Amino acid sequence: MNEEVPQFEYNQKIKSFGLWFLGCFVFCRWHLKRSLIVLDRTLIRIRHLVNFIAFCLAALGWLALLWYFYDKRAWLFISPLQILRPENYQHPLMLVFWLSLIFDLFLYYRARGR
Secondary structure, eight states: OOOOOOOOEEETTTTEEEEEETTEEEEOOSOOOHHHHHHHHHHHHHHHHHHHHHHHHHHHHHHHHHHHHHHTHHHHHHOGGGGGSGGGGGSHHHHHHHHHHHHHHHHHHHHHTO
């Protein structure tokens, strides 16, 4: 097996390293250094961590809403419209749910940004 190893060369015209591929000079203007690669990978990991934390907090809010409905199931079966009364929104579980909507919107923003 005699495979050619691609040889990078410096092009004076564009002042960048690259190689010839199918008659075209393929190059990258970025100055790649190990520190920049490590920084980029670290930023990706931080974004994944932030997304995971936001997802956990959003899920916690939905679980709080389900727990609230489970806790109030007796009067929800009698009169389901009581959920719309303002005094029922003063429960701590409802506060957790409403605050978790911030993280739901953040995740929506992150998903639409790609």
